[in-house]
Amino acid sequence: MEPFVHRRSRDEANEASLFLLNPWVKEDETLTAGFTGRAGGVSAAPWSSLNMGLHVGDDNAAVVENRRRLAKALDWGFEALTCGEQVHGCAVQAIGAADAGRGRDSRTTAVPDTDALMTDEPGVLLVSFYADCVPLYFWDPLRRAVALAHAGWKGTVLEIARLTVEAMGERYGCKPEHIRAAIGPSIGDCCYEVDDNVLSRVRPLLQEIQTAGVAAEAEVIRPSEPGHGFINLKELNRQIMIKAGILPTHIELSEWCTGCRRDLFFSHRMEGGATGRMASWIGMEGR
Template sequence: MEPFVLLNHSYFTLESWTKSFPGLIAGFTAKRGGTSKGSFESLNLGFHVGDEVSAVRLNREKVSELLDFPLNYWVGAEQTHDIVLKKITKADRGIGSDSYEHSFKGTDGFYTNEEGILLTLCFADCVPLFFIAPEKKMIGSAHAGWKGTVGKIAYEMIQAWGREGIKPEQIFVAIGPSICEKCYIVDDRIINLVENTLEDNEILPYNLIKDDQYSLDLRELNRQILLKSGVPDQNILTTGLCSSCNHEEFFSHRRDQGKTGRMVSVIGWKETANRL
């Protein structure tokens, strides 16, 4: 069963999590229902892609209203395809919410155990990873393109939570809408890095198409890294939604040849007072 369910034309909710954990917002935006024009039509949420800043701010306000989560409670990052994670507190609220310049620099993942914070990251093919340890109220998100994936950002999150006293078997992970293996063709250089990441693996997350061309399943690669990190297989949900195949629903950096908008992943606990 697909874990990400279209709630309305602008938003996919991570349904099983939000039903199981009262007060949790978790999901992924679609490309429809915004105000941006041209290559960014219409719900572009990325400040850094060349769209009108005013349009992006208006789009973010629309999503804020849709989720009933104030924009000044969001946090955002200057994502650099690295593996740096940041633990967020309420003191950080608003950083990166309404401008790219004031976002967290050199950061590709967030986590927090505080209410009233919405963790957001931008995507247009890379793999969004959602994390939750419900017993500890810890939530997190990570941006895993091929660089972040082979750098094992998923493993880094599990390690960071281990330092918080959370065991891998207490962690649930969802792998969100992103480019599928049929749409993601890479060369020998990247496959060599993948092989270094997964030494002695029986199941290979790629297939040879022809000389120096492989189809790479980034979602499966992240799943295997999570398994090696100690997360039980039954704790991992994986989407079947491809950002490149689904032209009507998603922006895609590869399909749109680099001139496109961004969706965002969102995860956060609503403040208890707001749920009463």
């Protein structure tokens, strides 16, 4: 069953459209996690309307209002939103209470050069931004720690999923077998054709995964014309998570394709680059 469930709004024009990570938030009422849709914001075309990205040429004030709508819809304070400056890298940053709120209304205060954020502080809402790339969520209910990682093809082949699991272990003492993971709405292999430049980076990683004995559930590469293929980044990240020690039964996998469902999501690839960004979020309420 699809883990990211569209929460119906009573006021679709004025309320952030949300996809809640239902299995987790139902299990733990103090946890919030999910993904925003494209409706319910104030941005004009081509960012209409719930654009969460400050880096795409949209009016800053509109983006900040959209982010405030996210906080309001979650019943969290806007001051809790904490963002990194994403660079398609693989750095993982620990967020303490003093970092809470960084990057929420300005890129200059965002945590620099990082695509993964983690925290064990209640009251911190980690947020990162997407238009086709794969949002990865991590939650250790025992150690009470959470993380978010942004994985495009570059972050995926740099194994940001594994590096996040390892960083949670080093910093918070999380054991991989206790960590829960989720792979959110992003571009599916139906819509994601790449060339040899990308395929040549993916193939060695697939070999390594096979050597490690991780069973594939679905093919990661589906060949198309010579030198090209469709790749399944969600499945590749799932296999990297399993290689890192996460139990297959602890991984939630979204079926939503951002390329197919432009009615609900922004898609960088399908909209020729000029579009908005969705946000992933995760946080634990203070006690």
